[in-house]
Structures are given as C-alpha cells and as structure tokens.
Amino acid sequence: MKIHEYQAKQIFADYEIPVSDEILCHSVEDVEKAADKLGLPVVVKAQVLAGGRGKAGGVKLAKTKEELVDAANQILGMDIKGYTVEKVLTAKAISFTDEFYVGLTIDRNTKSVVFMASAEGGVEIEEVAKDNPDAIHKFVIDAEIGLMPFQARQIAFKLFDDIKLVRQGADLFEKLYRVFMDTDASLAEINPLVITADGNLMALDGKMNFDDNALFRQAEILEMREPTEDEKTEIEAKEKGLSFIKLDGNIGCMVNGAGLAMATMDIIKIYGGEPANFLDIGGSSNPQKVIDAMNLLLADKNVKAVMINIFGGITRCDDVAKGIISALDQMNINIPIVVRLSGTNAAEGLEILKKTNLVTVASMGEAAEKAIEMASQTV
C-alpha cells in the first residue's frame, strides 16, 4: 500500500524527524491562504501516488502572489501518469546547501532490513543505482539488535564531515528505522534529505510503502489508504477471493494459482493469441468463486473466448465444474469456453461437464490453441 508525501511526512513529524512547515490544500484559495500563513516563497507540490512528479511539472516554486496562483492553477487538475492531481502540498521554501538520499527497505537476499544512503540526493535514485551503483551505501541491519547507534553513526560518517551533522544524522536515521519497523513499512525514503542554510538536517520529501500482509495490525495506516479506480476493482476482486488484473487481449483466462495463471498468459502469447486478463481464483473449492470470476471476465467486452485452466490441489476440479454449470445456468453466456481440468477430482469434474457442450481438452497447450481458434471465429 502506498501513501502520499504529506502523509509520510506527518508520520515522520510524529517521530520528530524535522520536516518543512507545510499545509495540505485542495483549491487555489487554499493555496493562497496557506502561503499567507507560511510566507512567500513557497513550493507547491502535487500529491499523487506516482513517482516523477517534478519531471511532470507537478512541483513549482512560487516567489510572488502571481506565481503562486499560476502554479496552483497549473498543478491542480493536472494529469501525472494517469493520476489526476486533486490536492497539493504548499510548503515553505527552504534554502539548502546539500542534498542526500536515505531509505530503508527489505532485502530478499539477506532476508533483512537494509539502510541505503547516498550523497547523490535529489535525483531519481533508480538512475543512481543504474549509472553509479557505488554511490549508494548499503547497511544490513541485524533484526535481533535493530539499528544500533554506532551503526547509525557509520552511515552518517559516509555522508557528513561535520561531527554536529553526523550526530544529527545518526539520530534521524534511528528515528527513520523506528518509523519503518513500527508501521510495517516495505519502504521509507527521504529524498532529498538536505542541509539547510542554517546548517541543520531536514526531510524535504518523504515516501512510504507498506506491507499489505501487515495492514490488519496497522489501523492508522490503513485509514490513509486511497485506492485508485483500478485498485478498487482489484480490491473488490480480492474480497471475493480472486486476484485479477485486466489486460488488452481477447482471451479471458480463469486459472487457479498465480504461477499457473502467469504461465497460462505466456502460453496463449506463444501460440499467437492475446490474454484479456490475469485471473487467479485461488485455492479454495467454492463454486461461487467460479461464478464471480465468470462475471468479471465477461464484463470485459473484448473477450471473445474463455480458457479455464485448473490444476486441482486444494481446489477440487468437481467443485470448479459445478461452478461452471451454475454460471452457465445463471448467466447468458454466448462466448465459447474451453476447459482443461487436471489433478484432484479431475475425472469427476469432466464427468459433470459432459452434460454441457463445452470443449474439454487434456493439456494447457491444447487449451490455448483451441481458445485462440475459437476467439478468431467469434464475431
């Protein structure tokens, strides 16, 4: 789960990480009022759940009233990577001398939390990682002792020469680590962390992502969630036990298991077809799921044929077959369907499907070929 910059910085502020004075605004009037309060110059920043806001023109410095109104007008309503800007953060402009990057994330290979720090702050860190990977210092944190003060100092000494800044930095890094652990984050990033003109550290931007598996114990974080339209469909599907991602092709796929669902998409492409979606019905044996899944598939008007690919484990093929029968009874389906059932209770499932005129095949390769053929014949 992702949150906005202003939300991340509120969390930082709760942990006494210094952030700039700033006010969240929803209209040009709001922005003017905020600037009156903060005093010009200010920075107006688009709040969307996408990166690259600066490059897209979503961050503007305003030194005068005119510039302020222009900036607010331009940014509010702007489209950034498919997100419409509905709110902006008006922040007091801070003069600074240096920019740094610091971030925490989980590393799959060391199975640990890792602290990253770089003197190449203020630019997209992915670029630094690609062009100059040695400029990013990485510190693996021992989960049993956490980020110790000495280790926080080690990191700080990589970035700062002045002992006063090293101490401030080490303190800030320990706080950032606590934020990360307390909120079950998967990413906590400050970019840039700056040395202000008066010689202190401040977080000028903030980014946090959270582990979806831990949201059950993070009520305050969950309250911050603002799902996009696509995510709403995905969340709705998830509530029904389905995992769904819409694609652009014409062959609807219904599969059990994420790996097999991906392999099903792959094989359709290999045989020259285009999948209309990724759909994993998961590992339970509830016929209702098949009906829900069929509804999702057929809501997409591009779908010209449906390929059902089930390898029974926990999922029982006879239950899937029952679900298909109920779906056929309840819905007016005039799109051809090819079914492949293997594994647990496959014979029983195929027996149930004999009553229908559905095409059944023995392997996923055959199913893909048949689905492509049927899709090409459907008008």
Place this chain on the structure above:
Amino acid sequence: MSILINSDTRLIVQGITGRDGSFHAQKMKEYGTNVVGGVSPGKGGQKVGDIPVFNTVKDAVAATKANASIIFVPPKFAADAVYEASEAGVELVITITEGLPTLDMVKLMPYLKKNGTKLIGPNCPGLVTPGEALVGILPGSIFKQGNVGLMSRSGTLTYEMVNQLTTNGLGQSTCVGIGGDPVAGLYYEELLEMFQNDPQTEAIVLIGEIGGDAEERAAQYIKEKVTKPVVAFIAGQTAPPGKRMGHAGAIISSGSGTAAEKIKAFEEAGVPVARKPAEIPVLIQERLGK
C-alpha cells in the same frame, strides 16, 4: 535417498483441529507420511482421526520424537508457531500459511539460524519425496518416484510441471515448493546444494517467476557449484510491467526482475529455459541422454 523428508520423517501438524489442518493431516497420512501428532492449544488429549493432539509443540515432541512440523495456523499467529517449533527442537518446519507480515519473517530468521532450524515457506504448497512422504497440500497422485529434483516458487504451476514429468516417465527424487513471499526460508541455492549432494537426484528442474533476483543468483550458483544438469522455466514472460515492485527493492537487486533478464542469466550459465511447460521433460531427457 532424497532431500529433506523421507520415510524416517516424523511429522506433527500445528493447527490440526482447523479446517485445512485436519483435512490435510488425513490426506498426508493416506499418502503414507508418518504423521505422529498434532498441536492445538486447549485441545490436548483429543484426537483427529487416530492422530493424538497436544497443547504445545514441546509436549508433542516429547511424546512423539517428531522431527518435522507443518504449520496451518492463521497469518497473525503463524510466526509464533514457527518460533514454538524451533524452540522445541524441530529440525524442519514447513509453513503453508499465506499472508504473513514480512517483518515477522525478518525478525524470525536470526532465531531459526541460531537453533539450526530449516524453514520452508511461508505461502508454499510444501514438499514431497514420492513413495515416502508428502508434507503439504500437494495432490499426491501426480508424483512418481525417480531421479529428478524439482524446486518452485509457485504452487499449481509445480503440479503442472510434475504432471509433465510423470506422464513422460520421469519420476522425482524430491519436489519442493519454496513459496512466493519476498522473505522465505530455504531458497534455490540451499536446495541446489542439497540436490547436488543427493545421490538419487540425477537432474534438477528450477521453476521461477518474475520479481526479485533470486533466479539470477541461482544461475550464478549453478555455474560455480552444480555439475548435475539443470533446466529452468520462468513464469510471467508476458506479464505487463505495470505491476512493479517498490523501487528500492529493485535498487538492491540492481535488476528489474523481468523474465527476460532471468532467462538470459540461466542461458549464460548453460541452463536451458523451457518456453512451455511441455518442453521441460524433453529438455531433461536430452540432458540425461535418455
């Protein structure tokens, strides 16, 4: 021989009185797995079928000399269940539960290392040594005893691959589902080492998927340490890049986790990559000269 489990495995089931736990305890027993007990706090003294239930893992181990445990408890309590098994001296813990918080796993790892506990999962289908023991939720009927070792991040795709092997006359030494979570227990490198050292295993199938760089690391390991033939499959060759991981993770692994990069890494390590599941048995037969 085989790896990790065999007919000497003495298994307990944590969460045995739950719906999934009781169902699969019976299924594993039917397969021939030596299921010696179950754990469910407050239900000690009861039985599930003819399997005795204990209140704690410690009690279960004391009474049954269990050396492996499979966990079916809900995600909130799953990490605690792994600690409990490790503390009681269980050598091998298999966690089926899906949805464990990642930081629970991160905090758990040093404790397991200290106790020498081997973990498989979470969010995995378990493992099978055909003809000897099945520990997990896999459909037992598709496996056949033989010489191919298999490891996979996926569940049902594993069944698909095993089915391809079995119907083409290629039996398996052990098949391990390592699970789909970002932080998990035994992974490719540890399993490759075990298969390399297992006299029964003659060839190895590695089934990966998009995300992370574990496959690239496995390719490097194979190049350096594995002399047995390895063939691979990567799911998600056509997955849209829209569903990308948090970018900081990609920085650490200095790769974007695409199928193309993984396939390239394997091919550079001399590991052929099947484009379709049906090609896996063909590639193995070629490599084994059968």
